[in-house]
Amino acid sequence: xxxxxxxxxxxxxxxxxxxxxxxxxxxxxxxxxxxxxxxxxxxxxxxxxxxxxxxxxxxxxxxxxxxxxxxxxxxxxxxxxxxxxxxxxxxxxxxxxxxxxxxxxxxxxxxxxxxxxxxxxxxxxxxxxxxxxxxxxxxxxxxxxxxxxxxxxxxxxxxxxxxxxxxxxxxxxxxxxxxxxxxxxxxxxxxxxxxxxxxxxxxxxxxxxxxxxxxxxxxxxxxxxxxxxxxxxxxxxxxxxxxxxxxxxxxxxxxxxxxxxxxxxxxxxxxxxxxxxxxxxxxxxxxxxxxxxxxxxxxxxxxxxxxxxxxxxxxxxxxxxxxxxxxxxxxxxxxxxxxxxxxxxxxxxxxxxxxxxxxxxxxxxxxxxxxxxxxxxxxxxxxxxxxxxxxxxxxxxxxxxxxxxx
Amino acid sequence: xxxxxxxxxxxxxxxxxxxxxxxxxxxxxxxxxxxxxxxxxxxxxxxxxxxxxxxxxxxxxxxxxxxxxxxxxxxxxxxxxxxxxxxxxxxxxxxxxxxxxxxxxxxxxxxxxxxxxxxxxxxxxxxxxxxxxxxxxxxxxxxxxxxxxxxxxxxxxxxxxxxxxxxxxxxxxxxxxxxxxxxxxxxxxxxxxxxxxxxxxxxxxxxxxxxxxxxxxxxxxxxxxxxxxxxxxxxxxxxxxxxxxxxxxxxxxxxxxxxxxxxxxxxxxxxxxxxxxxxxxxxxxxxxxxxxxxxxxxxxxxxxxxxxxxxxxxxxxxxxxxxxxxxxxxxxxxxxxxxxxxxxxxxxxxxxxxxxxxxxxxxxxxxxxxxxxxxxxxxxxxxxxxxxxxxxxxxxxxxxxxxxxx
Numbered sequence: 001x002x003x004x005x006x007x008x009x010x011x012x013x014x015x016x017x018x019x020x021x022x023x024x025x026x027x028x029x030x031x032x033x034x035x036x037x038x039x040x041x042x043x044x045x046x047x048x049x050x051x052x053x054x055x056x057x058x059x060x061x062x063x064x065x066x067x068x069x070x071x072x073x074x075x076x077x078x079x080x081x082x083x084x085x086x087x088x089x090x091x092x093x094x095x096x097x098x099x100x101x102x103x104x105x106x107x108x109x110x111x112x113x114x115x116x117x118x119x120x121x122x123x124x125x126x127x128x129x130x131x132x133x134x135x136x137x138x139x140x141x142x143x144x145x146x147x148x149x150x151x152x153x154x155x156x157x158x159x160x161x162x163x164x165x166x167x168x169x170x171x172x173x174x175x176x177x178x179x180x181x182x183x184x185x186x187x188x189x190x191x192x193x194x195x196x197x198x199x200x201x202x203x204x205x206x207x208x209x210x211x212x213x214x215x216x217x218x219x220x221x222x223x224x225x226x227x228x229x230x231x232x233x234x235x236x237x238x239x240x241x242x243x244x245x246x247x248x249x250x251x252x253x254x255x256x257x258x259x260x261x262x263x264x265x266x267x268x269x270x271x272x273x274x275x276x277x278x279x280x281x282x283x284x285x286x287x288x289x290x291x292x293x294x295x296x297x298x299x300x301x302x303x304x305x306x307x308x309x310x311x312x313x314x315x316x317x318x319x320x321x322x323x324x325x326x327x328x329x330x331x332x333x334x335x336x337x338x339x340x341x342x343x344x345x346x347x348x349x350x351x352x353x354x355x356x357x358x359x360x361x362x363x364x365x366x367x368x369x370x371x372x373x374x375x376x377x378x379x380x381x382x383x384x385x386x387x388x389x390x391x392x393x394x395x396x397x398x399x400x401x402x403x404x405x406x
Numbered sequence: 407x408x409x410x411x412x413x414x415x416x417x418x419x420x421x422x423x424x425x426x427x428x429x430x431x432x433x434x435x436x437x438x439x440x441x442x443x444x445x446x447x448x449x450x451x452x453x454x455x456x457x458x459x460x461x462x463x464x465x466x467x468x469x470x471x472x473x474x475x476x477x478x479x480x481x482x483x484x485x486x487x488x489x490x491x492x493x494x495x496x497x498x499x500x501x502x503x504x505x506x507x508x509x510x511x512x513x514x515x516x517x518x519x520x521x522x523x524x525x526x527x528x529x530x531x532x533x534x535x536x537x538x539x540x541x542x543x544x545x546x547x548x549x550x551x552x553x554x555x556x557x558x559x560x561x562x563x564x565x566x567x568x569x570x571x572x573x574x575x576x577x578x579x580x581x582x583x584x585x586x587x588x589x590x591x592x593x594x595x596x597x598x599x600x601x602x603x604x605x606x607x608x609x610x611x612x613x614x615x616x617x618x619x620x621x622x623x624x625x626x627x628x629x630x631x632x633x634x635x636x637x638x639x640x641x642x643x644x645x646x647x648x649x650x651x652x653x654x655x656x657x658x659x660x661x662x663x664x665x666x667x668x669x670x671x672x673x674x675x676x677x678x679x680x681x682x683x684x685x686x687x688x689x690x691x692x693x694x695x696x697x698x699x700x701x702x703x704x705x706x707x708x709x710x711x712x713x714x715x716x717x718x719x720x721x722x723x724x725x726x727x728x729x730x731x732x733x734x735x736x737x738x739x740x741x742x743x744x745x746x747x748x749x750x751x752x753x754x755x756x757x758x759x760x761x762x763x764x765x766x767x768x769x770x771x772x773x774x775x776x777x778x779x780x781x782x783x784x785x786x787x788x789x790x791x792x793x794x795x796x797x798x799x800x801x802x803x804x805x806x807x808x809x810x811x812x
Contacts, residue, residue: 124729323530402723
């Protein structure tokens with residue numbers, strides 16, 4: 001029986017019970033209609049919290065501060081986030097400022113600073129203008145449908161809001177899981193930062209929550225590539241406040257399986273939308289590798305294909321240059337048997353036994369012209385499967401990121 | 407005392423004694439003025455030969471055939487090379503064709519097929535048109551200054567011929583080392599293939615020759631990135647025929663040190679020129695990382711910086727967005743101490759202790775406008791140094807690689 005996961009209309013990070021959000025414009029971003037740049041997600045009660053952070057050796061003090069806060073205690077009340085400034089590579093002031101942002105946010109909602117996590121996204125190497133943040137933090141107003149406002153506050157040059165919520169039944173209680181994310185974008189030309197905030201009203205065991213988030217991130221956000229550059233500020237946080245009143249969800253149960261599937265569903269949606277909205281992108285590319293020796297091999301290969309500039313430009317140009325798919329697969333050095341490889345583009349088979357078969361070229365060209373392009377490689381040497389998401393590489397990406405603005 | 411390495415005017419792969427080369431147009435490339443696509447490098451006598459090949463899991467049968475030939479014997483007489491077709495991902499015919507190309511070439515110069523190596527570069531997934539190769543192999547004519555003709559035959563859309571030769575003195579004998587290479591380019595939109603052929607008239611011990619080539623490749627070709635995509639056909643071959651008449655050069659001697667430095671000099675020149683001539687490039691980017699914990703850390707970091715699309719677009723746009731340099735450094739996850747980092751652009755220091763210092767922005771913008779841009783990061787945590795080469799990322803790269811041609 002398929003798992004029963006229901007998608008909510010207009011679902012967002014405040015769809016689960018007991019979560020509110022709000023945002024204001026503080027002047028960190030260049031001004032514009034409807035722009036906001038400072039916001040908070042608040043749980044009415046302490047929420048069990050799990051998070052994953054960037055693996056970059058250079059980390060924003062906002063990341064370090066949140067990571068240290070979680071090391072001291074996993075129950076959190078809020079996340080405060082600013083866009084327009086990454087608070088990164090600014091020396092000691094970055095740590096002082098991150099702590100002050102946490103204090104200002106905690107003070108605004110009347111909780112202890114240890115209850116608040118902090119995230120930043122934007123230009124690297126410029127100190128946070130704390131005067132602006134001090135002047136505007138207390139102006140944030142919260143509402144139970146403020147999730148979209150927060151989704152709007154964290155974006156930079158993203159062209160789409162990324163949000164979703166789903167509901168599941170857990171022992172008679174309705175449990176909801178919601179999330180928002182931002183992808184690639186910039187005010188000043190700057191690296192993309194991935195931020196994702198997820199919430200749930202589930203009552204769920206803490207360790208299982210952490211494992212669920214890690215596993216969901218591994219097969220969603222960690223399988224997206226827009227331009228191979230890893231941000232110093234990447235953060236994904238999942239807060240569970242138990243407001244649904246369900247019996248605690250634990251690992252190794254049918255409820256646990258359903259909950260993990262629902263979290264993964266939301267994470268995968270947010271990840272996919274980030275890829276679709278990559279800088280300058282005109283198309284989503286979904287790459288599936290099946291039959292690898294291991295799942296990890298399949299993940300590495302699927303991501304290599306969507307990350308390859310030559311695959312991305314071929315998809316942009318509707319060029320059925322499938323040799324590039326094999327190149328991108330092979331450059332991972334995963335073990336394979338070339339004579340067993342099959343390649344499909346939007347379900348049209350073009351390669352059998354590692355070599356071209358007589359396919360109808362024009363139908364492949366037309367498939368490559370669609371807004372979603374599916375590349376599938378069957379390795380047929382094992383049972384490791386994975387899917388990764390990316391986007392095409394266009395002149396617009398270059399223009400975006402080379403604009404000289406100083 | 408600095409090593410005495412003399413650069414030859416118009417030096418090429420036939421500058422060392424006892425090497426000849428020639429090339430013809432066989433119809434593999436689209437026709438054009440002065441175009442050739444099938445050529446050979448020939449040593450008058452058996453030459454000790456060393457080679458390095460692509461690490462891609464998908465390999466051209468031309469690569470596999472050459473590798474197997476070298477496993478059976480290290481003395482070679484010739485390299486036969488075609489451009490316009492990679493002889494890759496075509497199934498069993500690829501192996502048969504590679505062996506036939508070797509036989510045709512061996513027959514043309516009257517040697518055994520086991521004396522001949524084969525290389526291919528061009529579109530993947532299309533069988534070699536053997537009829538054209540059979541019809542034209544015997545038309546190749548050789549000359550002692552044919553190196554440039556061969557350099558011309560192996561390029562695809564490269565805009566520059568890449569060649570160099572240097573001489574050194576070894577115990578009273580003049581030893582010359584020459585080389586040619588091709589970089590990124592395509593006839594049909596296709597992945598870049600790196601081919602480099604080097605020759606020397608040195609009498610040199612076989613094992614030392616192999617080690618010298620590996621070490622030279624590690625700090626030259628292996629530190630170049632045009633677009634992060636690794637070809638299925640990459641090959642670098644060094645042939646040493648002993649025609650200089652010097653006493654055999656061995657490891658651990660001053661002559662060995664001088665010879666290795668000269669080989670590295672030629673390899674580095676060819677590598678640098680490949681980066682400068684990257685698809686769509688307007689600038690060479692040279693990235694130097696000093697003071698890493700290990701040399702390997704420094705190499706990984708230096709290459710990550712020149713390979714980052716966000717660094718490459720910033721250099722293209724003359725945007726002194728140094729945060730991207732730190733991001734590209736950090737995404738390698740090498741150990742570092744952020745508070746010790748210094749960053750220089752063309753010798754202008756812009757970062758001290760991991761944070762910006764008040765630098766003259768306009769002078770950095772002007773530096774970024776020069777045809778060669780030098781990025782230097784001092785980590786100050788060890789004594790590992792390395793330099794890597796790349797190029798800027800421009801709209802032209804996207805146009806090149808997205809042109810729909812089928």
